[in-house]
Amino acid sequence: MRERAEYRYARERPASRVLYEKACRAMPGGISHNIRHVRPFPFYVQRAEGPYIFDIDGHRYIDFWMGHYTQILGHAFPPVIEAVTKFISQRGYHFGLVHREEVELAQLVIELVPCAESVRFCSSGTEAGMYATRLARAYTGRRKILKVMGGWHGASTDLTFYIHPPFNGMDSLGLPFNEEAPVIPVPFNDMEGTLRAMDRAGDDLAALIMEPMVGAGGFVQPSREYLQGIKEEIERRGALLIFDEVVTGFRLALGGAQEYWGVTPHLATLGKVLGGGFPLGAVVGPRDILALSDGTKGNPPVLIGGGTFSCYPLSMVAGLKVLNYLKENASWLYPLLEERGKRVRAITEHILLAHGINGVVTGTGSLFAVHFPKGEVNVSSPASLAQNEDNEKGHLFRLLLLNAGVFVVHGGGSISLRHDERVLDRYFEALSQAVQGLTR
Ligand SMILES: Cc1ncc(COP(=O)(O)O)c(C=O)c1O
Missing domain, CATH: 3.90.1150.10 (Aspartate Aminotransferase, domain 1)
Known part of the structure; x- marks a missing residue:
């Protein structure tokens, strides 16, 4: 056949x-x-x-x-086409400088996403995941990141681990790690297994990053108790919980999976729907953690470069159109x-x-x-x-x-x-x- x-x-x-x-x-x-x-x-x-x-x-x-x-x-989506076309014809398309729409989108994200007090934009979900783990390591002063077996956060050097079955380690050649890789696998929806992984990281546990509902790994739902249990345990150990909401953000609910399941992480990464069909990513979280990337007072402790296309105007315009539509309806x-x-x-x-x-x-x-x-x-x-x-x-x-x-x-x-x-x-x-x- x-x-x-x-x-x-x-x-x-x-x-x-x-x-x-x-x-x-x-x-x-x-x-x-x-x-x-x-x-x-x-x-x-x-x-x-x-x-x-x-x-x-x-x-x-x-x-x-x-x-x-x-x-x-x-x-x-016609309103996006109209807004983007108007923007290009009247204002151009890339400045590499700050503009009104990035402020408006940041404000809207803060309004909609429960854990977001502050936003740092980048150009993709992959970058957002990379920067979120970097922030978590800097904030906690620890190194180990826990990651769900079968979870996908993009192909950054930091998180290209335990993506594809049989989940036996690095998922690419060319990574600069030996067996002491800084990522430890976690079995999804398995509290005991997750606790064992946390124990393995010991007092070097910086963060657990997870898609609250696993996407590429098969759209597997969590139990709310599992998410809540992880949050409590990770806090007890002085580490951070990062939700990768690149797929679930603005999709399961206006406030994403954290609203849908009622569990607020410390940090979250966003992408996909956020950019209204144009390239965009973001790391969001509490002001004091995001402030580590503030470079206006000298060298920031955490470099979130953003990139040439960070806050790309067309992504901001499209994101604003889509998120505002979602909010209003x-x-x-x-x-x-x-x-x-x-x-x-x-x-x-x-x-x-x-x-x-x-x-x-x-x-x-x-x-x-x-x-x-x-x-x-x-x-x-x-x-x-x-x-x-x-x-x-x-x-x-x-x-x-x-x-x-x-x-x-x-x-x-x-x-x-x-x-x-x-x-x-x-x-x-x-x-x-x-x-x-x-x-x-
Ligand atoms: C859950 C999740 N995180 C991160 C990413 C990476 O995002 P991007 O492809 O925008 O780099 C993806 C992409 O599919 C994803 O599904």
């Missing part, structure tokens, strides 16, 4: 195939972000609008990837996304089971992922999920869905405001069609 699905996929995308061959001669693997590869070759995007992407071979897909989950209001928008997410998870699982397929759907709010375990599965952590995941079935599922006009990553993705009932019904139809290929 896989050969048939791949054959059809390839036959219907001749222009993409040609472009991919050129890409392979210009870039390693033909890509610049590993997750963007699709076997046997990726389709090339022409444009995106609302819940859809369109490829250069003339196909339209219902998109659940939504620009790495950035587009909570749908692709090409939060009372109906988040319950609606939550309800759509529940419906998608329930019906997806139902369709899989009705066809006799051992599929498990995870996720929270407007996020969902589909897993194909080889037997029984425990969905409490990325490690337990990864143990017997049938990756080949996942690949076939994705191809079958592509051939039916739906694009997913990790079997699912994110639901935007533009994924209305009609679009979701069309997805369920495509899914029913696709899973028939899985049973053959």
